[in-house]
Amino acid sequence: MKIIIVGAGEVGYNIASRLASENKRVIVIDKNQAAAQRISEDLDIQVVTASGSNPQVLIDAGIKDADILLAVTDSDETNLVACLITDLISPTTKKLARLREQGFYPYHDRLKKENPHIDTVINPKIEVVNAIRELMDVPGAIEVGDFVDGQVKYIGIRIDTHSPVAGMKLFDFPSKFGENRPLIAAIIRNNEIIVPRGNNKVMAGDLIYFVCETDKLDEMLNLFGKKTLPIQSALIIGGGRIGERLAKILEKDKIKTKIIESDIDRCHYLAEQLDKTIILHGDGSDQRLFFEENANLTDVVVSVTNDDETNILVSLLAKNMGVKDTITRIGKSNYFPLLSTIGIEKVVSPRLSAVSSILQDIRKGKILSDISIFGERGEFIEAIALETSDITNKPLKKLSFPKGAILVCIIRNEHIMIPTGDSIIKPGDRIILFSVKQAVKKLEKLLTVKLEFF
Amino acid sequence: MRWKFIANIIGILLIFLGLSMFAPLIVSLHYHDLARDSFIYSMAITIASGLILVVLSKNWGSDDYINQKEGMTTVALAWTAIGLFGALPFYFSPEFTNFTDAFFESVSGFTTTGSSVMTNIEGATKSLLFWRSFIQWLGGMGIIVLSLAILPFLGVGGIQLYKAEVPSPVPDKLTPRLSDSAKILWVLYAVFTLVEIIFLLGGGMPLFEASCHAFTTMPTGGFSPKNASIAHYNSAYFDYVIVIFMVLAGINFSLHYQMLRGRTLAFWEDTECRFFLGLTLGLTLIITWNIYGSVYASLKEAFRFASFQVASIITTTGFATADYEKFPGLSQVLLFICMFIGASAGSTGGGMKCARIIACFKYCYRQLFKIIHPRSISHVKINSTVIPDEVLRSIMGFLALYIGLFILASILLAAMGIDMMTAFGAVAACIGNIGPGFGSVGPTENFAHIPVLGKWLLAWCMLAGRLEIYTVIILFVPEFWKK
Numbered sequence: 001m002k003i004i005i006v007g008a009g010e011v012g013y014n015i016a017s018r019l020a021s022e023n024k025r026v027i028v029i030d031k032n033q034a035a036a037q038r039i040s041e042d043l044d045i046q047v048v049t050a051s052g053s054n055p056q057v058l059i060d061a062g063i064k065d066a067d068i069l070l071a072v073t074d075s076d077e078t079n080l081v082a083c084l085i086t087d088l089i090s091p092t093t094k095k096l097a098r099l100r101e102q103g104f105y106p107y108h109d110r111l112k113k114e115n116p117h118i119d120t121v122i123n124p125k126i127e128v129v130n131a132i133r134e135l136m137d138v139p140g141a142i143e144v145g146d147f148v149d150g151q152v153k154y155i156g157i158r159i160d161t162h163s164p165v166a167g168m169k170l171f172d173f174p175s176k177f178g179e180n181r182p183l184i185a186a187i188i189r190n191n192e193i194i195v196p197r198g199n200n201k202v203m204a205g206d207l208i209y210f211v212c213e214t215d216k217l218d219e220m221l222n223l224f225g226k227k228t229l230p231i232q233s234a235l236i237i238g239g240g241r242i243g244e245r246l247a248k249i250l251e252k253d254k255i256k257t258k259i260i261e262s263d264i265d266r267c268h269y270l271a272e273q274l275d276k277t278i279i280l281h282g283d284g285s286d287q288r289l290f291f292e293e294n295a296n297l298t299d300v301v302v303s304v305t306n307d308d309e310t311n312i313l314v315s316l317l318a319k320n321m322g323v324k325d326t327i328t329r330i331g332k333s334n335y336f337p338l339l340s341t342i343g344i345e346k347v348v349s350p351r352l353s354a355v356s357s358i359l360q361d362i363r364k365g366k367i368l369s370d371i372s373i374f375g376e377r378g379e380f381i382e383a384i385a386l387e388t389s390d391i392t393n394k395p396l397k398k399l400s401f402p403k404g405a406i407l408v409c410i411i412r413n414e415h416i417m418i419p420t421g422d423s424i425i426k427p428g429d430r431i432i433l434f435s436v437k438q439a440v441k442k443l444e445k446l447l448t449v450k451l452e453f454f
Numbered sequence: 455m456r457w458k459f460i461a462n463i464i465g466i467l468l469i470f471l472g473l474s475m476f477a478p479l480i481v482s483l484h485y486h487d488l489a490r491d492s493f494i495y496s497m498a499i500t501i502a503s504g505l506i507l508v509v510l511s512k513n514w515g516s517d518d519y520i521n522q523k524e525g526m527t528t529v530a531l532a533w534t535a536i537g538l539f540g541a542l543p544f545y546f547s548p549e550f551t552n553f554t555d556a557f558f559e560s561v562s563g564f565t566t567t568g569s570s571v572m573t574n575i576e577g578a579t580k581s582l583l584f585w586r587s588f589i590q591w592l593g594g595m596g597i598i599v600l601s602l603a604i605l606p607f608l609g610v611g612g613i614q615l616y617k618a619e620v621p622s623p624v625p626d627k628l629t630p631r632l633s634d635s636a637k638i639l640w641v642l643y644a645v646f647t648l649v650e651i652i653f654l655l656g657g658g659m660p661l662f663e664a665s666c667h668a669f670t671t672m673p674t675g676g677f678s679p680k681n682a683s684i685a686h687y688n689s690a691y692f693d694y695v696i697v698i699f700m701v702l703a704g705i706n707f708s709l710h711y712q713m714l715r716g717r718t719l720a721f722w723e724d725t726e727c728r729f730f731l732g733l734t735l736g737l738t739l740i741i742t743w744n745i746y747g748s749v750y751a752s753l754k755e756a757f758r759f760a761s762f763q764v765a766s767i768i769t770t771t772g773f774a775t776a777d778y779e780k781f782p783g784l785s786q787v788l789l790f791i792c793m794f795i796g797a798s799a800g801s802t803g804g805g806m807k808c809a810r811i812i813a814c815f816k817y818c819y820r821q822l823f824k825i826i827h828p829r830s831i832s833h834v835k836i837n838s839t840v841i842p843d844e845v846l847r848s849i850m851g852f853l854a855l856y857i858g859l860f861i862l863a864s865i866l867l868a869a870m871g872i873d874m875m876t877a878f879g880a881v882a883a884c885i886g887n888i889g890p891g892f893g894s895v896g897p898t899e900n901f902a903h904i905p906v907l908g909k910w911l912l913a914w915c916m917l918a919g920r921l922e923i924y925t926v927i928i929l930f931v932p933e934f935w936k937k
Contacts (some may be wrong), residue, residue, distance in 0.1 A: 268832035279831045289829060431721045 001025060004410045006052030007073030008035040008083045010331060010351045011098065013042075015070060015358055017165050020045050028062050030073070053081035055089060070358065071097040071393035072122075076104065084116035096120045096358060102241065124354035128304075128329065129245045131348045135327055136234070136300055141209065142345040145371055146214075146384045149434060152183065152409075152416065154211050154380055155220075156373065158345065159423065161204040166347045171198035182210045183418060185404065185408045185434035186378055191340065193378050193436050195406050207340070209373060211408045212378075213416050228431050231255060231299035231325075237314045238285035239263075239270045242329065242350070246302065247277045247389030258293060260284050267414030284314045290321060300325040308332055310375055313342050333376070352376075366429065380408075381443070387427035388449050397421035402442035405435035458511040460528045464535050465507030471536055472501035477588055478543065481662075483579035486794045489579040494544030500539045523934070526925045537561040543585050549578050554906045563589035564743020565920035567804060568676025568889030569843075569880075569912070571902045576683050580753030583679040583869035587666040588839065593920075594643065594802045628802060639707050642714075646656050647672045650699045657691045664723040674913045676889040683774040683897070690758055693775055697765045697779040701734060703798035704769035724890035725837050726809045730768075736793065738764045741785045747783055760785075769794040770779050770804040772889020777805055790892065794856075802902045804887030804919050806856055812842055819884070860885055863915050870908050884912040885919035 005012045008030035016026050017038060021245050026045040029052040030036045040047040050057040052073060063069065069086045079097040084095055088180055097111075097118045104111070108121045119405060134144045143156035159166055165173075173181045188207040188450035194200060202208060212220045221227075234250055237242045239261030249372050250257045252254040257279040261267050267281045282289040284305055295301065301318040303311040315326040327346045330336070339347055356371060385392050391399055396407065410417040411430040417423065425431060433446040435443045475497040537560050542558035555571045562569045563586055572578065595866045597814040647668045656662035680686035684696060702710070705727055721727045721894045738761045742821045746756035759776045766773045768788050778789055788791040796805015823832060833840040842851075860881055867877040872894075879892025880901070895904070904912065918926040927932050 264831070268833070271833045272835075275835065275838065278827055279825060281831050282829050292829070293827065363716045398754045 002027070003063065003068045003070065004058070004061055004063060004066045005070045006079070007071065007098075008032065009072065009074055011072045011184060011354045011358075012067055012070070013039055014333070014351060014355045015072070016042070016045055017043055018355065018359060022372050026118040027066075029057060051078070053078045053085065056083070056192065058085055059089060060141075063093060065169070066090065066093050068096065069076070069195060072354070072358075073098075074100075075120055076101050078307070080116065083118050087116040087424070091117070096117050096122060098122045098124065098354065099217070100125060102245070104434070108172065112359075119292055120358075122354055122358055124247065124350035126240050127353040127357055128348050128350040129148075129242055129249065131353055132242075132246055132302060132304075132327055133249055133349070135346055136231055136302075136325075139219065139229065139231060139325055140221050140224070141374060143209070145373075145380075147369055147371075147380075148209075151214055151280060151412065151414065152211060152212050152432065153217060154209060155217070155439075156207060156209045157221070157224055157226060159202055159204055159206045159208060160225060163204065165202050165203040167201060169201050177223060180216070180223075181418070182223060182407045183409050183416075184210045184213060184381070185211055185406060185432075186373075188374060193374065195404050196432065205346075207374075209434070211416075213255075228262045233257070233298045233300075233317075235260070235293070235298040235301045236296055237301065237311070238303065238329075239266050239279070240305040240306060241301075244270060245275060246304070247274055260293075262421050267393045284310055285317060287317065287321065290317070296321040296323055298323060300327060302327045302329075304329040306331075308335060312339070312344060316342065337377075343356075351398060376437070378434060379440055381433045381435065381440075383431055383433070385425045385427055386447070387428045391431075391446060392425050392427050392429075394424065394445050395421065396423050396425070399415065399446075402435075402439045402446065403444075404439035405420070405433060407441045408432045455524060455528065457464045458513075460531060461507045462511035463528055464532050465504045465509075465511060467532055468500050468503075468504030468535060468539055470509065471539055471592075472497045472499075472664060472737045474506060474583070474588070474592060475500065475543065478581045478585040485580045487579040487581055489543070489547055489581040491583055492543050493581065495546055496539075496542035497828070499542060503539065517902045526928055528890065529675075529921055530917070530925050530929055533564065537564055537917070538914070540564055540589050546584050547579065547922075549574075552906075554909050555902070556903065558909045558913050559586065560589065562889075563675070563677065564593035565887050565916040566590050566593045566670075566673040566675040566770075566804070567884060567887040567920075568670065569676065569883060569891075570889075570900050571897070571904075571909070573900060573902050575679060576821050579924040580679075583666060584662070586677050587675070587679065590673050590675030590844070591669040594675065619896065640710055642707060642710055643672060646702060646710075647698065650695070653695045653699075654692065656696065657689065659687070659692065667696065668699075670698055671771065671773075671800065672703050674695045674700065674771040674797065674887070675702050675797070676766070676803070678773060684762070688775075693758055696773060697761050700765045700769045700771045701731070701774070702878070703718075703771070704730060704734075704765075704801050704803045705910070706798045706800035707802075708800055709798075713810050723837070726798050726812060729812055730808045730872060733795070734764055734768055735769070737788055741781070741788060744782050744785045748843045749780065750774075759907070763789060764792065766890060768795060768805075769804075770886050771887045774890060776897065777898045779892065779896045779898075786892070790882065793886045793888050793891075796886055804885075806853060806886075809836065810849050810853060812836060813846060814853055815848055816841075817850065839901050852923060855927060856885065857922065859915065859918060863911060866902075866911055870905050872904070872908065880908075880912060880913060884915040887916060887919050 002017055003024055003026050005016055005026060005028045007029050010440065012028060016028050019026050020043045027048065027377040028039055028045055029050060031051045033049055036047045038048040048057060049062050063086055073079055079099065083095045083097050083284055084366045095118045099121050100123060112119060124342045126262045135141060138144050138155060140157050142158060145154050170184065175428065182197050185198050185203065187200060188394045189203065192441050217410040233256040236257065236259045238246060239259045243259055247257050247259055258280060259270060260280045260282055261270060262283050264281055267279050280289065280293060284303060301313040301323045305311055310329045312332065315328045318326050327348060328344050330347050330349050331351060359370065371380040373380065401407065407419050409432050410419055410425055412425065433443060475493050479493040482493055506617060535558060541560035543551045544559050545553050547573060550556045568749055588861040616934060622702045650668040650671055651664045652666060663679055670677045678684060684692060709720045709724055709727055726924065741760040741764060746753055748908040750756040750759060754813050762775045763778050771838060778786060795808055796807050797803025799807040799809040813834060813836060820832055820834055833844060834846055835841065864877045867881060868874060876893030876895055880895045883891035894899055
């Protein structure tokens with residue numbers, strides 16, 4: 001399997017790294033010498049230093065027998081041209097393009113159906129805005145995400161001292177909550193992932209990940225002692241594309257929104273574009289402005305400037321002032337391990353969103369989704385159970401799951417089933433598993449379906 | 455300033471004005487009334503003057519570009535000239551004893567004001583009454599716009615003329631070519647008039663009166679061939695038909711066009727139109743409540759008369775079905791305020807225009823908002839479009855000038871020995887191009903008793919109001935005349 005990636009930026013780099021670790025043939029094209037250098041030093045892949053929109057370069061890179069072309073440079077134009085050229089030279093190659101400009105949005109469908117037949121259009125900013133919106137809807141949650149059809153969600157929450165489950169052992173859950181008990185996939189304590197067994201305790205201060213049906217979300221959050229009052233006001237720091245799009249969505253949902261933006265021209269632009277949002281000109285980390293605008297009374301502060309450090313600083317500042325909830329945009333993945341130690345937990349990353357949506361899209365076979373959580377240290381895997389695999393048609397207690405992996409739930413006929421020792425997975429069931437990174441390989445073996453890309 | 459060029463345009467306009475006198479002449483011949491000769495004389499004088507101007511201004515140059523200064527001067531002078539020559543048929547008829555009255559009546563007609571100096575309207579010849587209504591119709595969309603529809607051969611980069619003619623805060627270009635959009639509006643205007651005539655005929659109004667009323671409804675004029683105006687008929691059907699057409703005339707004509715082109719929600723989507731319709735309805739309800747019981751015994755009657763007076767005043771038409779001076783104080787104050795608000799920009803109505811009022815309030819709100827959020831950046835928007843600060847300043851300037859003119863003219867009128875209420879009412883009614891005012895120029899009285907100087911002042915106010923103040927005031931700024 002051969003994949004050509006045009007663009008060695010953050011998105012290109014991360015996809016290449018994921019694919020390379022799964023032993024795919026990856027060729028990265030980037031005309032930026034430094035970016036090309038970095039990626040070729042770090043990863044076991046082939047690198048071409050040239051323009052990815054140049055037909056000859058694509059032919060030389062072997063576009064004719066490539067299975068997938070990923071056009072993920074920062075330039076929409078380059079990405080479009082790369083897809084167009086590929087469509088001419090090698091129509092059978094699957095094409096994914098990253099298009100950031102909002103103006104393309106209405107044409108996504110036509111770009112798929114007509115020239116250049118882009119199979120999937122990825123817009124990281126749109127995805128990150130959706131992620132932020134979802135986090136806002138579940139105020140207690142640190143991380144929220146969907147499995148394949150949106151019917152089932154995974155949620156990460158921090159257990160408070162006064163939470164009813166604090167101090168409870170997991171095997172007490174069935175007697176206390178009965179059928180509707182939460183399906184806990186992972187407990188994170190002291191920066192370590194614990195894949196829970198029955199005798200594990202839930203402690204105050206733990207970050208736990210659980211899975212539940214979307215329409216039972218509120219109920220579940222209540223079990224953990226999380227109030228789910230809908231937010232009424234938001235303060236956005238950074239009026240870039242993400243901030244603008246988010247504000248538009250919030251306006252529609254009648255949430256009082258303010259944006260702080262430091263560039264005056266951008267402020268004027270935003271004031272033209274947005275009707276109800278209050279546009280403030282100033283620095284995101286300016287405390288006086290925060291007091292002037294009563295930022296401490298805002299339900300949520302979202303920092304989405306292009307600068308990670310500013311975002312982190314703003315979130316800390318907001319927390320310090322007593323803002324209940326902060327959402328922070330982070331671009332660089334190497335910050336992730338640090339963040340929870342300084343108390344920044346709700347983090348979104350356009351890059352990661354893009355990477356996971358790209359991976360999800362090009363994944364084929366029986367793995368439906370593969371979602372990294374907690375800074376890529378654990379993975380949710382959603383798969384269809386195959387008849388040929390070892391896991392079907394025998395009670396779970398007879399299966400030996402690898403250490404660090406757990407079967408979270410079985411979805412049969414659109415209904416979530418809580419696995420017990422006597423449960424039997426039938427062929428065709430959808431199963432959701434959780435695994436720490438180290439155990440993914442062993443889990444794949446058990447499923448006898450590798451994490452296949454076509 | 456290229457005077458020859460201006461004279462040329464005015465000459466052409468006068469020729470057309472003269473030709474338009476054929477219409478009342480035909481009416482005169484049809485009814486065999488005594489006004490035939492006066493129209494023939496007027497026509498001869500007007501056309502001859504026009505021809506002389508055109509001949510004298512021959513070779514005015516072929517420079518297509520016309521600057522704003524020339525555009526404004528042309529508009530102001532053209533309206534004055536038309537007012538003067540349009541007064542001739544009045545001057546030649548026995549009802550008018552002096553030229554001042556004739557000029558006042560004529561300007562009141564062409565500016566679609568509707569203030570009258572005639573005490574016995576029904577005593578006048580039918581052809582003169584027809585002329586009186588007809589000049590309002592001509593004035594309605596602006597003789598200039600009309601001429602642009604008929605005279606595209608003017609071809610002098612007419613955009614400046616249009617700017618001076620209809621300086622609405624938000625210029626709505628219907629089609630790229632000015633003469634095309636003028637034609638569209640003109641056809642629309644004519645069709646509305648025709649429909650109204652049909653509706654009035656359907657209710658049993660004689661053709662002559664139906665035409666006269668339709669001719670003065672669509673331009674929001676307000677002249678009626680009856681002494682008692684619409685009250686003469688005392689018919690709920692006529693009242694409501696006219697209310698509907700007055701309101702339609704008070705809506706931006708480009709919205710009518712958009713609606714006919716299939717944008718069914720055009721009225722609702724437009725901020726100004728929503729404001730205008732909402733205000734009309736709201737005031738109607740308040741006044742209904744206010745006069746129900748105190749003036750009218752039945753709720754139906756109260757609503758009928760309230761809606762008519764509100765529509766008549768806010769669209770600056772000026773028809774009357776009731777003496778609003780007998781209404782309680784609240785209703786009178788509200789109607790007086792309506793005189794200032796006026797109809798929509800881009801309609802035939804006068805006044806300050808709703809769009810300007812909206813912009814003004816939004817601007818004030820923005821100033822307050824800025825105090826609460828000192829570092830906020832915000833724009834004034836109408837229909838989600840940003841109003842540039844320059845336009846806002848021009849609107850604020852307009853409102854200030856409007857009020858200033860109102861104060862100055864009221865003082866001058868009072869200095870001529872007119873009582874306060876009449877002075878305020880007459881000036882407000884004339885600047886706003888409404889018609890009837892308050893005091894001794896109320897809906898049941900007329901302007902005949904105003905002193906000669908006062909009539910010239912009020913006629914000038916009508917012109918200033920009709921031409922959106924700036925166009926007329928600027929001629930009085932010394933800087934304008936400096937080379």
